[in-house]
Amino acid sequence: MKEIKAKPLGILHLEQFFKKIKLIGKVILMLLLSQKAVQAQKNITKQQLIWYGYYNILNINDNWNLKSEIQERQFVKPTAQHQLVFRTNLERKLIDKWNSSVGLTFFLQSSHNPNSESKQVIPELRPDVGISNKQKVSFFTILQRYKLEARFFNVLKDDHRTNEYKFSNFRFRYQLGLDFLLFEKEKSDKVILKIKDEVMLNVGKKIVKNTFNQNRIYLGLNYVINPSISVEIGYMNWFQQQSSGVDFYNRDIVRFSLFHKLSFKNNKHE
Incomplete structure (x- = not known):
């Protein structure tokens, strides 16, 4: 009987690593191809924007974080406000590098047309729940x-805001990200390359022609x-389908972000 030799542990880890790389590559390729196919449709409006963001992480203890952010989103040529976003999420560590979160977003939406003469801003509330996973691989x-x-x-009412809010629909979001450490002199002096793709899907009775919301x-x-x-x-490419199902926005966005971490651990700020 032929003896079957077990593979060394290092080779098994390497094979698992390449399997994960292939799977991630297939997912990203599928998303890119689907987006290109949709872009082949007509009625695409090109826009350029700049996003400014401040992101705060308050580390309460080993299990709890409070995350907050403010984003100002503006059109370029002509300059006009597009959106103003306030978001807060309470995050709890689960098991095996998984976190859960619950939060609320207050969203102020101006016209999608930077040349519009309308100054109307429509508020939106977005409660959310989510889970996330972060895993280091090689x-x-x-x-x-x-x-x-x-x-x-x-x-x-009569083009004026009220104190009432009406439910519209649910939206499911999935984000896949890869972080590559390019340079590290010390723990506090490093450069990270970030690659992300996020797809959003609409769900609800009012959703007829735009189940796909954006990528x-x-x-x-x-x-x-x-x-x-x-x-x-x-740089972000934001491709969004409108409720008509045949009209799309294709937005090129430059993002500037500041991240700030604070900690309550040992009664000290990091």
Whole structure:
């Protein structure tokens, strides 16, 4: 009887690594091809924007984090506000590098047309729940996030805001990210390459022609100044389907972000 030799542990780990790389590559390729297929449709409006963001992480203890962010999103040529976003999420560590979160977003939506003379801004509330996973594999880190959010739009009467909000639909979001450490002098002095893709799907009775909501592809460079502060610049392509089902926005976005970490551990700020 022929003796079967067991593979060394190192080779098994290497094979698992390449399997994960192939799977991630297939997912990203599928998303890119599907987006290109949709872009072949007519009625695509091209736009250019700049996003400015401040992101704060308050580490309460080993299990709990409070995450907050503010984003200002503006059109370029002509300059006009597009969206203003306030978001807060309470995150709890689970098991095996998984986290859960619950949060609320307050969203102010201006016109999608930067040339519009309308100054009307429509508020929206978005409660959400989600889970995420962060796993280091060899020389990079894989990040996955699943989120379900409910969308409530402000009720307008005679083109004026009221104190009422009406439910519109649910939206499911899946984000896949890869972080590559490009340079590290010390723990507080490093450069990280970030690659992300996020797809969003609409769910609800009002959703007829735009189950696919949008896809966001992102490439960024993150510079960690110290354990508390990092800055990031990146490019995002935001491809969004409108409710008509045949009209789309294709947006090129430059993003500037500041990340700030604080900690309550040992009654000290990091």
